[in-house]
Amino acid sequence: MAEAHQAVAFQFTVTPEGIDVQLSHQALTEIYRSGVRSWKKRIIRLKNSVITGVYPASPSSWLFVVIAILATMYTRSDPSMGLIAKIQEHIPTMSTQCQAVVSAVLFSTMLWLLLIFTMRLCLKQLLSYHRWMFEQHGKMSNTTKVWVALVRIFSGRKPLLYSYQGSLPNLPVPTIKDTLKRYLESVRPLMDDAQYEHLTNLAAEFENSLGKRLQWYLKLKALWASNYVSDWWEEYIYLRGRNPIMVNSNYYGMDFLYVTPTPIQAARAGNSIHAFFLYRRKLHKEEIKPVSTVIPLCAAQCERIFNTTRTPGEETGKQTDMYTHRDIHNDNMMFLTDSDYIVVYHRGRYFRLRVYQAGRLLSPREIEFQIQRILDDPSPPLKGEAKLGALTAGDRIPWAKARKAYFSSGVNKRSLDYIERAAFFVTLDDDEQGMMGDDPAASLDCYAKSLLHGKCYDRWFDKSFSVVYYKNGKNGINAEHSWADAPVLAHLWEYTLAIDSFQLGYNAEGHCKGDVDSSLPRPQKLSWEIPPECEEQISQSLAVAQALADDVDFHVFSFRDFGKGKIKKCRVSPDAFIQMVLQMAYYRDQTTFCLTYEASMTRLFREGRTETVRSCTNESSAFIRALEVFDREQLLRLLRAALEKHQQLYRLAMTGSGIDRHLFCLYVVSKYLRVDSPFLKEVLSEPWRLSTSQTPVQQAELFDLVNYPEYISCGGGFGPVADDGYGVSYCIVGDDLINFHISCKHSCPNTDAHKFGAQVRQALLDLMQLLNPKQKEPNKTEESRPEIKKDL
The missing domain is CATH 3.30.559.70 (Choline/Carnitine o-acyltransferase, domain 2)
Incomplete structure (x- = not known):
């Protein structure tokens, strides 16, 4: 076999005169180069480990501290308050001058490490501040202005990819009371009075009994682990699944x-x-x-x-x-x-x-x-x-x-x-x-x-x-x-x-x-x-x-009548706008509301992954029910309240105060303890019939959309989470384009990806018409690529 010959570095034959060894120069050269390449990578990783390990300081700052301490010694001042002399007493026999220099270097190193620890601790505390997310857009408080300045001071210069890892805060464990309150609020528009009262009683019983015990174990894990959610999330949500991962x-x-x-x-x-x-x-x-x-x-x-x-x-x-x-x-x-x-x-x-x-x-x-x-x-x-x-x-x-x-x-x-x-x-x-x-x-x-x-x-x-x-x-x-x-x-x-x-x-x-x-x-x-x-x-x-x-039904389409540019001019968050559109489209498609999943990242915390934003709220359902009843002024008030509520939920999810990961981890602990919770069992069994996610454009500077407007990606998508639901991914590209990827299953008679796509398109137009009545009615026919290039 060819690969076997390539793997042999030398050959030998036995002759009457002895063993004749024939070395393969090419193979030995490749082995040498492979070793050099491996050692280069090790050296680079070692260097980066040192730089990351001392961040936000730099390795060269050690030399600065040493020189500064040595300089003070020659001025006959003692910044160590006697510690250098103490260290000098324990140094093996050598000249007095050498002992003084070595002890000063050791003290300088300890001082440098203490400064690094202090700076990292300060940076970690600064990165734990999230109030800036809850402030009104364009209006920054004095506290936040000071915070921004301090973050810049303590962040150092030219950080590497992993420089901040040791300074990121751990994901906090929300209180049981807050999580249950937000959970009950999230399911209210989905239940009648009898169902809601039943769930409220289960939640109260859980809070006053088993919940306290499970919460204690969860806090213990949070003290010990970098992130109390991520390892269980990876294992139980992904790696323990026995169904196909395709789709x-x-x-x-x-x-x-x-x-x-x-x-x-x-x-x-x-x-x-x-x-x-x-x-x-x-x-x-x-x-x-x-x-x-x-x-x-x-x-x-x-x-x-x-x-x-x-x-x-x-x-x-x-x-x-x-x-x-x-x-x-x-x-x-x-x-x-x-x-x-x-x-x-x-x-x-x-x-x-x-x-x-x-x-x-x-x-x-x-x-x-x-x-x-x-x-x-x-x-x-x-x-x-x-x-x-x-x-x-x-x-x-x-x-x-x-x-x-x-x-x-x-x-x-x-x-x-x-x-x-x-x-x-x-x-x-x-x-x-x-x-x-x-x-x-x-x-x-x-x-x-x-x-x-x-x-x-x-x-x-x-x-x-x-x-x-x-x-x-x-x-x-x-x-x-x-x-x-x-x-x-x-x-x-x-x-x-x-x-x-x-x-x-x-x-x-x-x-x-x-x-x-x-x-x-x-x-x-x-x-x-x-x-x-x-x-x-x-x-x-x-x-x-x-x-x-x-069984997968898929529909992908580009919406080009307007994008985030026009949405922002209405002083509305583009993501909240699209989430409201999806709620409108689903209600028109199914004549009911459903539990809605929107993925939000928790990477502000160490080893953070995602949290759920429950986009179907009391405020959004109230607005949608009022669409055929109230006048424009009343609708605008309801819409603004619904959009602000969504933004508030998104901020809470990003800052570690979400609902679903906390409840999920409480459920995992209950299974470890082998105790059943009727409340948690009901919570974890609820289907996500509308699962949504935004594909962010993270490196817009790589693409020149002004001179090359056609070089835009359509984003990506995923399969439906529930057999009788929809999966929706959307990508907001530039100021004038939104791409949608909609999936469902043919086997469900109540879902249709193309029909839902049409509802999304119409909801986009209707919501913008409400926010901006001067918006012209666009041409709703599919447009060809030349027209797309012309418009862009």
């Missing part, structure tokens, strides 16, 4: 909406794969600027972007409860050291493609050359190989059993290890996708479904992310959810799209720029020995996944 958990991100930088599939792959590894290099050097709002956000999730795979866990007993440890093994996250290769899927074959040669990253043109080699490879898939990826798309327990039975040794284990240890996964798809053809709206829906589930076997859904390159040059990304939340991957995706188009670019023929080293070793085709029993399991997993994929 149910994974999400996707789209390419540019109106342009394709090149129609050549291999060239698009060459540029963007190179850009992915440039981002990984910046990530390892911590050169990525910390993401911040007014204050920095936690960057812990960035550590697992690359080289990460979810591996399936097997059921070991009867599954009685998802929170009982003795009954189930959960999935695991495999996070490995840097990989110098990716795994590529094409027409049922898997290839290992090394992107480093002799210690350097291959150029985009060289990666294109290697990808084209895979596209031109005529070899057929091996027996059982073509649809192997379906195992990752089906139920987790069969995949875990198959992995243990058929992939734990031999050639199958080696090939599976290559996939799981790869930096990320790549699919070369034979289909064409994007906004195209006579029906661009329908083509976008097809594009979304392709990115969400593909053919159910041509993605590796367990990888942290898989990149899909289509035949016409379009691309997209599918991400596993347990390791991080969408904004983390979106940051990488924005960077890749921008570098691909605006820095690397293409030549006049559409190929990547640069030259090719034609001596590059060919991509290595992975080998498999799939027995008939495993093929049967692959077929069963594919059937489960295919049924799930066929």
Whole structure:
């Protein structure tokens, strides 16, 4: 086998004269370069660890403190108040002058460390201040002005990606009383008087009995752990799930909406794969600027972007409860050291493609050359190989059993290890996708479904992310959810799209720029020995996944009549505006209200992930019910109250005073203690029939929307959370465009993604008409790309 020959550094033969050793110069050179590269990475990480460890001070500040203390000694003053003399008494025998210098250096070091600790403690207290979020926009209090100045003073200069990690505050545990009060308020518009009274009684009983005990354990965990929610959230919400992660958990991100930088599939792959590894290099050097709002956000999730795979866990007993440890093994996250290769899927074959040669990253043109080699490879898939990826798309327990039975040794284990240890996964798809053809709206829906589930076997859904390159040059990304939340991957995706188009670019023929080293070793085709029993399991997993994929109804559309620019002119939060629109659309679609989930981040805290904003409120339901009854002035008062309520809930969620993560953790503690709570059981069983999320644009500076208005991404989306509900993702792009991704299930007779999309469009127009009566009635027909470019 070719890979076996490449792995041997020397050969030897036995002759009558003795042993003849033949060293392979090329192999030894590669080993040397690999070692040098490894040590360089260690040195960089050590240097960054030192810089991050002493932040907000700098390593050079130690020298400044030492010189200052030594200078004071020569002026015969003692800033240590006798401590230097005390230290000098315990220094081994040496000259008096040397003892004085050593003791001064030791005192200076201790003083420097104390100053660092004090500065970090002060910065942590400053970052715990969140009152600025609750102040009226444009009106900053004097306290907040002082706070901003102090944050700038204590934040130091040029922070690395992880510099703030040690200074971020821990997520606080809300009081039981506050959480229950806000919870009961959130469900009031969804219940009649009898139901609400019943739930109120359950809540009161819980607060006065079991709740106090569970809260005590939760506070104990909060004192000990960095974040009292995140580890349980990852384990119980994601890794212990036994259903398919395809559609149910994974999400996707789209390419540019109106342009394709090149129609050549291999060239698009060459540029963007190179850009992915440039981002990984910046990530390892911590050169990525910390993401911040007014204050920095936690960057812990960035550590697992690359080289990460979810591996399936097997059921070991009867599954009685998802929170009982003795009954189930959960999935695991495999996070490995840097990989110098990716795994590529094409027409049922898997290839290992090394992107480093002799210690350097291959150029985009060289990666294109290697990808084209895979596209031109005529070899057929091996027996059982073509649809192997379906195992990752089906139920987790069969995949875990198959992995243990058929992939734990031999050639199958080696090939599976290559996939799981790869930096990320790549699919070369034979289909064409994007906004195209006579029906661009329908083509976008097809594009979304392709990115969400593909053919159910041509993605590796367990990888942290898989990149899909289509035949016409379009691309997209599918991400596993347990390791991080969408904004983390979106940051990488924005960077890749921008570098691909605006820095690397293409030549006049559409190929990547640069030259090719034609001596590059060919991509290595992975080998498999799939027995008939495993093929049967692959077929069963594919059937489960295919049924799930066929049931998904998707609708993607762009709303261009107005965007955040016009919304802000009405002195309204764009997010609150869209959430109100979704409430209106759902009520018109279903003639009722429902429990609504809006994802909000808690990355203002260490290891924070998400919290829920319950967007259906008493205020929003009161406004919607009044739409056909009250006059404009009354409606505006109700609308302003509803929008302000939403903003208040969003701020509370971001600052650690949300409802759902607290109740979730109380429920986990109750299961550890093996006690039942009727109240918590009812709370956790409530379905989220409307699940929403905003895809933020985090690096607008990378895209010149003035000169290149067509270079905008359509954002991304996800599958429906409830079988009888909707999943809605929206992306506010620039001042004049809002993209929506709507999903539901065909099997539910009461939901229809296109019908709901029409309700969303109409609600947007109606709400703006209420806020701004001078708004002209737009043309509601679908518009083609030339018209879009003209308007933009």
